[in-house]
Amino acid sequence: MEEKELIKKAQEGDRNALAKLVKQYEQTVYNFAFKICRDKERAEHTMQETFLSMVKSIKQFSGKSKLSTWLYTVVSNHCLMMARSNKKHLHTSLDDEDALIDEKSITDWNVSPEKLAENGELNEILKEAINKLPPDYRVVFMLRDVQGFSTEETGEATNLSVPAVKSRLHRARAFLRNELNNTFSYGT
């Protein structure tokens, strides 16, 4: 059954259709939530709250945007809200833009991510690196670069202006690249 049909049935009160939509997106939502909320418990909580929002408001869903786009936006806002209420975690400051790009540190990355992923160590390195980013930078990077939102869509989802999205994206990319530099430079 196509997604549009499932949404229509769910809007008419078909619980099986609703359950199918949840199952269709739970992996995607969990994966995304884990990366931006930083741990398993928060990711699970965010996933539950996101789908609860979907269940409550499915009747109002107009279909103008994709359901996945709407779900990513809910996850992002939920994780940002949790991060703002829990300021104990210290993040790296990205204010010093000059320090983010050091020409001396540019080396050739000869190893493919797929090859490194085979030994299972890469995921831990990726997790540690992205966890150091401030939450709003993390969300912008994930929406724009990983999920493929446009700059404008990322701005709408995060309530940031287009220049603010670009600035955060620029710094997040440079920061993550630096964090992975040792791994990819010497991982061969």
Added chain:
Amino acid sequence: MVHNHKPTCKDVMNHICDNLGEDLDSPKCTEIKNHLEQCDTCQKYHKSIEITIQSYKTYEVKITDDAHKNLMDFLGLEDCE
């Protein structure tokens, strides 16, 4: 925006971070592309940013059976399995 100087490596690296995936047809972008084609260091930087993004695209965290069950229970949809 008109630039009177040729872009430096730093300019190019900043530009890569700013505009990867964007439309690159402005005069400034043409200069950047020309620099990139000839500069080994900037090519390495460009490649490393692309690999960074690709790494996060392929990094997937699997939902556990327990998390799935908890979700269906939480939503009251456990009977729809």
